[in-house]
Amino acid sequence: MESLSGRKKVLEQKPMNFWERIYLPAIFKGMGITFMHMFKKKETTYYPEQEREFSENWRGMHSLKRDENGKERCTACGLCALSCPAEAITMTSAERQKGEEHLYREEKYAAVYEINMLRCIFCGLCEEACPKEAIYLDGPIVPSEFLRKDFIYGKDKLVELSITDLAAQKGVLA
Amino acid sequence: MEIAFLIEKVAIVVILFVVTLTIAAYSTLAERKVAAFLQDRVGPDRAGPFGVFQPLADGGKMFFKEETTPNGANKWLFIAGPSLALLTSFLGSAVIPWGQSINFFGRIVPLQVTDINVGILYIFGVVSLGVYGIMIGGWASNNKYSLMGAIRGASQNISYEIAMGLSIIALLLCTNSLSFKVIAEQQHGINWNFWYQPLGFLIFLVCAFAETNRVPFDLPECETELIGGYNTEYSGFKMGAYMFAEYINMFVSSAVMATLYFGGYNYPGMDFVNLHLGPTWGPLVGVAVLLGKILAFIFFFMWVRWTVPRFRYDQLMNLGWKILIPLAIANIVVTACVITFFDKF
Ligand code: SF4
Ligand code: SF4
Numbered sequence: 001m002e003s004l005s006g007r008k009k010v011l012e013q014k015p016m017n018f019w020e021r022i023y024l025p026a027i028f029k030g031m032g033i034t035f036m037h038m039f040k041k042k043e044t045t046y047y048p049e050q051e052r053e054f055s056e057n058w059r060g061m062h063s064l065k066r067d068e069n070g071k072e073r074c075t076a077c078g079l080c081a082l083s084c085p086a087e088a089i090t091m092t093s094a095e096r097q098k099g100e101e102h103l104y105r106e107e108k109y110a111a112v113y114e115i116n117m118l119r120c121i122f123c124g125l126c127e128e129a130c131p132k133e134a135i136y137l138d139g140p141i142v143p144s145e146f147l148r149k150d151f152i153y154g155k156d157k158l159v160e161l162s163i164t165d166l167a168a169q170k171g172v173l174a
Numbered sequence: 175m176e177i178a179f180l181i182e183k184v185a186i187v188v189i190l191f192v193v194t195l196t197i198a199a200y201s202t203l204a205e206r207k208v209a210a211f212l213q214d215r216v217g218p219d220r221a222g223p224f225g226v227f228q229p230l231a232d233g234g235k236m237f238f239k240e241e242t243t244p245n246g247a248n249k250w251l252f253i254a255g256p257s258l259a260l261l262t263s264f265l266g267s268a269v270i271p272w273g274q275s276i277n278f279f280g281r282i283v284p285l286q287v288t289d290i291n292v293g294i295l296y297i298f299g300v301v302s303l304g305v306y307g308i309m310i311g312g313w314a315s316n317n318k319y320s321l322m323g324a325i326r327g328a329s330q331n332i333s334y335e336i337a338m339g340l341s342i343i344a345l346l347l348c349t350n351s352l353s354f355k356v357i358a359e360q361q362h363g364i365n366w367n368f369w370y371q372p373l374g375f376l377i378f379l380v381c382a383f384a385e386t387n388r389v390p391f392d393l394p395e396c397e398t399e400l401i402g403g404y405n406t407e408y409s410g411f412k413m414g415a416y417m418f419a420e421y422i423n424m425f426v427s428s429a430v431m432a433t434l435y436f437g438g439y440n441y442p443g444m445d446f447v448n449l450h451l452g453p454t455w456g457p458l459v460g461v462a463v464l465l466g467k468i469l470a471f472i473f474f475f476m477w478v479r480w481t482v483p484r485f486r487y488d489q490l491m492n493l494g495w496k497i498l499i500p501l502a503i504a505n506i507v508v509t510a511c512v513i514t515f516f517d518k519f
Binding site for chain 1: 212213215216478481482
């Protein structure tokens with residue numbers, strides 16, 4: 001058929017010549033190529049000891065954020081759980097009592113907040129849904145465990161360290 | 175004297191057994207390491223330094239895995255398959271001369287389990303028995319993939335045995351002997367058969383790949399098409415037996431190739447070395463040389479595996495029947511003519 005675009009290329013299929021047909025030169029050439037790869041730089045990252053550099057929009061483990069005064073931002077609105085396509089998030093809300101203002105930013109807060117890391121597909125929709133900028137997927141790779149129950153991360157693992165905790169940790173290190 | 179003879183043979187058999195098993199075990203590690211290096215990776219390196227304990231870990235895993243037998247399988251044949259494969263793979267190494275006779279505390283010990291004067295025929299017999307392991311295992315599994323793998327294995331082995339035998343006949347015209355010991359002795363120094371039979375060696379090599387079911391001729395296993403072929407239904411230690419048999423086959427065929435074509439334990443300058451190291455240590459150097467050649471061949475097997483893709487079944491048959499057999503026959507005719515007219519060798 002006439003080519004309208006003029007870009008059509010007819011594939012040329014010459015019959016193989018003698019050297020191509022006996023196949024061996026091609027095999028030896030291929031073996032030479034693979035042999036050279038023995039001495040190339042290895043791409044392996046020795047994972048637990050070494051970590052690959054992550055890209056800027058990498059989505060890793062979740063962290064629940066605090067505001068500039070160290071109060072938890074999450075107000076247990078449940079939008080993240082609703083937006084989660086994998087149904088990985090669950091929470092129980094509670095009312096802020098008198099004297100807890102320094103802990104929670106809003107009057108309602110998440111008493112329990114759990115993410116099942118085996119269900120999570122790290123899509124980042126929870127991060128997008130959150131009206132309080134309380135959840136971000138800015139952590140490292142979720143580590144492996146032996147038991148399924150250990151993959152259900154509670155607030156102890158999710159909430160980022162408060163300034164006092166950080167100071168305490170620094171004090172220990174220093 | 176009889177007792178000493180018995181002890182000597184038992185010792186050689188035991189050493190050979192242990193060495194074969196060790197090499198087969200470490201071939202599994204080497205295979206993964208070679209694959210990794212050819213693909214710019216580093217391979218298993220967690221079990222011990224550079225992963226040297228990996229074979230032990232793999233072996234332990236094989237032992238503790240659950241073994242399943244399919245419901246419709248023939249229980250006896252299902253066990254007989256891997257056992258036979260393992261048994262026949264061990265048999266071949268009996269006739270390989272591992273070195274010159276060694277002077278061991280005043281006793282001349284030939285480093286060979288037994289010198290049959292038809293050693294080559296023996297090897298051929300054992301190698302063709304090897305296909306029974308695959309056949310029986312595939313048949314007993316009562317699974318169409320396994321059966322197809324087994325049938326492929328059988329027809330492939332039969333086809334390539336012919337070309338292999340023909341390539342050996344040309345070699346026999348040069349050596350005038352069927353005994354491995356004599357053939358090895360004839361190749362003193364660097365007078366290797368490879369220089370007289372390069373084409374024969376090439377044919378033998380291709381056939382060896384087919385006989386050991388290695389890539390590019392691994393059609394009986396063929397993960398992508400047959401899901402493992404004859405060993406689809408096997409698990410645990412029986413699976414391990416099949417895998418071991420494959421590596422031992424590789425070891426034995428490397429030894430046969432090294433002995434038949436690459437001088438076995440002979441190396442240039444061996445007289446000089448023997449003179450200086452004496453009749454005990456000199457032959458041991460020869461043994462080391464032979465082992466080095468075998469390891470080189472094993473590396474070659476692996477190197478090819480990670481380079482060349484698998485053949486299609488019709489290509490395999492075309493190569494065997496239409497190319498290798500005519501080539502081998504032509505090789506015999508040319509060799510015979512050269513010997514007759516020039517009275518060489
Ligand atoms: S990242 Fe996606 S899957 Fe994971 S918890 Fe958030 S919304 Fe659910
Ligand atoms: S993390 Fe954000 S979206 Fe989820 S419950 Fe808390 S405030 Fe709502």
